Amino acid sequence: MPPPIEPPAGRLIGIGVGPGDPELLTLKGLRAMRAAPVVAYPAPLEGASFARTIVAQWLDAGQREIALRFPTRPGPPLPEMLYDAAATTLAAALDTGADVALLCQGDPLFYGSFIPIWARLAGSYRTEIVPGVSSLSAGAAAARFALVRGDATLCVVPATLPEAQLEARLVTAESAVVVKLGRHLATVRAILLRLGRLDGALCVERASLPDERVLPLAAVTADVAPYFSLALVPHR
Numbered sequence: 001m002p003p004p005i006e007p008p009a010g011r012l013i014g015i016g017v018g019p020g021d022p023e024l025l026t027l028k029g030l031r032a033m034r035a036a037p038v039v040a041y042p043a044p045l046e047g048a049s050f051a052r053t054i055v056a057q058w059l060d061a062g063q064r065e066i067a068l069r070f071p072t073r074p075g076p077p078l079p080e081m082l083y084d085a086a087a088t089t090l091a092a093a094l095d096t097g098a099d100v101a102l103l104c105q106g107d108p109l110f111y112g113s114f115i116p117i118w119a120r121l122a123g124s125y126r127t128e129i130v131p132g133v134s135s136l137s138a139g140a141a142a143a144r145f146a147l148v149r150g151d152a153t154l155c156v157v158p159a160t161l162p163e164a165q166l167e168a169r170l171v172t173a174e175s176a177v178v179v180k181l182g183r184h185l186a187t188v189r190a191i192l193l194r195l196g197r198l199d200g201a202l203c204v205e206r207a208s209l210p211d212e213r214v215l216p217l218a219a220v221t222a223d224v225a226p227y228f229s230l231a232l233v234p235h236r
């Protein structure tokens with residue numbers, strides 16, 4: 001007897017769901033998500049997934065959902081074994097022949113937790129990526145901040161870098177965006193003050209969400225910023 005014919009494996013579709021406002025989900029992302037029999041998303045160890053919350057109104061009860069649980073950030077980089085486990089879970093779903101939509105807040109390829117999972121699966125499965133509106137775009141729009149114009153360059157840095165490295169990058173940067181501000185807010189503020197670049201720098205919290213705030217960074221007295229916040233530093 002010939003062996004039974006296995007169904008072809010499903011596709012992994014990374015979908016950027018945007019910075020928070022459901023209206024910033026793309027039409028393509030919405031269509032791809034609704035067509036997928038399985039919808040996966042990162043979630044904290046307990047509680048709701050932010051990526052899922054953004055698209056909740058369009059999920060169908062017939063779709064299988066997979067919450068990939070990770071310890072809440074901020075903190076040290078996640079152990080690689082957590083991404084191994086997430087990839088194994090998704091591989092099992094893909095092996096049934098089902099397409100799996102993996103939701104990612106913002107854009108999947110901009111500091112997305114999608115990247116390490118995709119890297120583990122891309123060699124074995126067909127993959128597609130639907131870009132999303134990143135926090136970079138949403139933060140700039142919230143602050144009415146022109147990121148770059150003409151021949152200028154933009155430096156994007158995570159505040160999680162060691163202080164000396166962060167400062168070295170900001171010394172040479174024209175325009176800059178500092179993501180992952182969180183508990184590094186005071187350090188970033190001190191570096192920009194030393195470099196004479198605090199004036200004009202802005203802090204954007206929760207861009208595109210109802211409680212969005214845009215403040216001069218110099219006026220933010222707290223030492224810790226919300227998880228969803230970034231700093232915009234204008235060209236000198």
Ligand SMILES: C[S@@+](CC[C@H](N)C(=O)[O-])C[C@H]1O[C@@H](n2cnc3c(N)ncnc32)[C@H](O)[C@@H]1O
Nearest residue numbers: 019106107110111134135179180206207228229
């Ligand atoms: C792990 S990165 C994910 C970025 C996401 N993939 C994107 O495209 O924006 C998380 C960081 O992005 C920034 N971020 C994401 N969404 C944001 C928002 N709505 N408002 C301000 N910053 C945001 C914050 O700096 C946050 O610490």
